[in-house]
Amino acid sequence: MTRVAVLAGGVGAARFLDGLVRVIPPADVTAIVNVGDDMEWAGLHISPDLDTVTYTLADLVNPETGWGLRGESRRTLDRLSELGGPDWFMIGDLDLATHLYRTDRLSAGDPLSEITRDLTARLGLECVITPVTDDRLRTVVGTDQGELAFQDYFVRRRASDPVHALRFDGAETARPAPIVKHALAEADVIVVAPSNPFLSIDPLLSVRGVREQVTSNRAKVVAVSPIIGGQAVKGPAADILQSLGHDVSALGVARLYEDLAKVFVLDETDAALADVIAAETGMRVVVMPTLMTDVEAKMALARGTLEAALDVA
């Protein structure tokens, strides 16, 4: 039995997890998910990364976008737009039910981790999906426009502003959700998913004690580069590497993770960087295809990542 904890953002992590639960028993997988992207929208609590991971693993996700639900409609959003309400954040009619369910239970005082557990159980998932914290954590993005709430930066302004700084509001006091500490301690392998290092992994690590627990277990940590050939598969990771003055490459990412992970998984496109990364960061570098174009590719990446981590351990 190999127990695996995955530090997860949204689409990239969800795809990785989708492969992982096909190569080991789902019950041995715990996804520890970023909530720095969470937002209040018209009174509702939205958890984009939790939903992307959940919808993907429940085989409900919209394959075109990687987020949202398949067969979605927008009766409510179109009407809201007609009324002059906020329509820049795409929320479909089916998706809305998730937010209503979550908000209803949060209003009743239930913690986000319990609500997530019940939602995932209802959808038939056997793996564990938990928010990294039940407390409030919000990524705030410093730009030329001043500080922007995450979704304001990411969706409303289409991640078009150069990012000068990031902070995670609430991080000082946020405690890990109940299962997080245990999952990290018991894991045979901890995977840093191919997510955005700044917007997905960093907020998650900012929760009290999480970064320390991961670094003190560095021997069993493997990170998968989200940058391939100097480009992000999805989202603004490359732009942020650049605007924050990092090398826009897997090497730039590897430097961010060197204290965290023992093993670094690099796409074969970037095989030429393997030696320099290994020499500079001290990580063991493993090269394999990391583009998750179909189920087989996802499974191969999950299998390869686990093997690389277990080889070292």
Next chain:
Amino acid sequence: MTRVAVLAGGVGAARFLDGLVRVIPPADVTAIVNVGDDMEWAGLHISPDLDTVTYTLADLVNPETGWGLRGESRRTLDRLSELGGPDWFMIGDLDLATHLYRTDRLSAGDPLSEITRDLTARLGLECVITPVTDDRLRTVVGTDQGELAFQDYFVRRRASDPVHALRFDGAETARPAPIVKHALAEADVIVVAPSNPFLSIDPLLSVRGVREQVTSNRAKVVAVSPIIGGQAVKGPAADILQSLGHDVSALGVARLYEDLAKVFVLDETDAALADVIAAETGMRVVVMPTLMTDVEAKMALARGTLEAALDVA
């Protein structure tokens, strides 16, 4: 010009108003609407009476029910039900947009009366619709099951519990919405709509200063009986008259309104009660058809009600 203020609950008041805005210019009509039925539902602020009045006057209402929207669907609610969420309160996909719009603006600190004004303007309404108060007011129903929140009593338990007591949470501190005092002062006629005296009119009157302002203008107040032939046209008014020990008839209603109104409009079915009501309450009693079966009937009732009030004044 006849300026008319209407104290309004939900369906009955909405139908009365629909006739009224067809017999005088809509801009001369102000509907002062009960918000004791308002509720928080999964984080959203729902104002059932405001919506029923608004949808009716915008010709959007579902004619089958008298509330909700025509051509409504329930994608979100069905999905919420599948997730195990609260599904006892019927909220359609289009209706949901109203609640999201309202809640979004309330979250931003806008008062309910301004939000209502903007919504009604957006829907092309020329009359004024205002909540009686921008403050929190909640009808609490005393039953054998203990105290129930209004919609718990009304929708979830289908108004099946005998009502022993009613109280209006927040009434001690709720202030009238900005336009209410002015509308009552400037009105040539104040109409107590054919709404539930206990659940629609009483909470509205409980807001600070409203009852006093209406009674001090008694000479221009006309009340329309919601009870015809000992039965409520809609809803639990007759049951509540009985359980609270009142006469289950238009006479029972007239007694509740005798300090409030100078004129009482009685359905022709109850013509035999006219003399006893007049003798006992001192109100002028006017008999006319009050059942609002179609547009013509609504218009005739509105016209007859105004004439009866103006005759006295």
